[in-house]
Amino acid sequence: MNSRKEEIDHYWKLRDAFYGSEGIQLYNRILSSQLSYYTFEMNYIELHQFIELHYKLRSERKLGDFYNRKPLHDYLAELTRLLHNFLASAKSLVDHTRNFIRNSYGNRGELVAEYDKEVKLRLSNNPVCKFTQELRVFFTHISMPFVSSVIGASNATGRDLYTLKLNIDKMGKSERWSAKAREYIQNSGPDIDLETYVDEYYQVIHQFYEWLGDRNEIWGKEALEKALRIQDEILKYGKHEP
Numbered sequence: 001m002n003s004r005k006e007e008i009d010h011y012w013k014l015r016d017a018f019y020g021s022e023g024i025q026l027y028n029r030i031l032s033s034q035l036s037y038y039t040f041e042m043n044y045i046e047l048h049q050f051i052e053l054h055y056k057l058r059s060e061r062k063l064g065d066f067y068n069r070k071p072l073h074d075y076l077a078e079l080t081r082l083l084h085n086f087l088a089s090a091k092s093l094v095d096h097t098r099n100f101i102r103n104s105y106g107n108r109g110e111l112v113a114e115y116d117k118e119v120k121l122r123l124s125n126n127p128v129c130k131f132t133q134e135l136r137v138f139f140t141h142i143s144m145p146f147v148s149s150v151i152g153a154s155n156a157t158g159r160d161l162y163t164l165k166l167n168i169d170k171m172g173k174s175e176r177w178s179a180k181a182r183e184y185i186q187n188s189g190p191d192i193d194l195e196t197y198v199d200e201y202y203q204v205i206h207q208f209y210e211w212l213g214d215r216n217e218i219w220g221k222e223a224l225e226k227a228l229r230i231q232d233e234i235l236k237y238g239k240h241e242p
Contacts, residue, residue, distance in 0.1 A: 014234045023227025026220045029104050036096040037209055040089040044202045047082040051164060051195045054079075054149065058162035063149065072149060079164070080144055086198065087136040090205065097212070104220070111219050115212075122208045127184035128201050134181045138171060146170040147194060165191040 018024060057063045057075065064071040105111040123129045138145060146167045168190050177185060188197065 011234065014230055018227060018230045018234060021223070021227045021230060023220070023223040023225070026104055026223050027227070029100055030216060030220070033096060033100045036089075036093045040086075040093045040205070041202075043082070043086040043089045044198065047079075047086045047198060048195070048202075050079055050082050051198065054164055055159055055162050058149070058151075076147055076149065079147060083147070083194075083198075084139055084144075087132065087139055090132060090201075091136055093205070108219075114215070118208070118211060122204065122211075125180065126204060127180045127187070128197070128204060130178055130180035131184040131197075132201050134177055138176070143171075148191075150191070159195075164194040166194050166197065167191055 054063075054075070057071075062071065063075055101112060101115050105115070135145065148165050148167055150163050150165050168185055185192070
């Protein structure tokens, strides 16, 4: 550089190029997407822990009895709230991810096609995903589903002594469910074990987002590396930052 002014001008041009680069835009969108997944995961953890608490409270006879139903009713009310949050965050995650793909890779048809193929393979045709989608619709547009605390048969042991069941029959006509959702219900029975269902759905989503995270590293590699090269140039002139 011929002068300090030219160096400073170059520094600010580099900053503009860095913050306006495709790599930084992608990085910020990835962070936003990760926040959506974090929200979903934390809702799962809170729900899962509260479900596990049911066995402990039942075993210690802290959920009342036939003459005092309030402790159980309070527990089920909080459980329903947590289930609502879990399902709502799952829908948000789906929508946010779809927007992330469109905004980040919409001009790269082969990547969008790869993503769509994986969604269809892992999610769209998965019975537990279709059931979850339609359970959320019931939750948000029709009524709160009925969850019951069930005492196992006389020969039950371990966690089977006390379980939480999602009663499908009490949610109305079977015609409400799509073929894939009915497939999940038929395989699970009319009283779906809540813990089994929640864990199964979470694992499907977790595995999909592990795949997506790996693909993001590949799909965004060139743009992110270009941004890092600009950052390296900025560091050479950092002393000029006001």
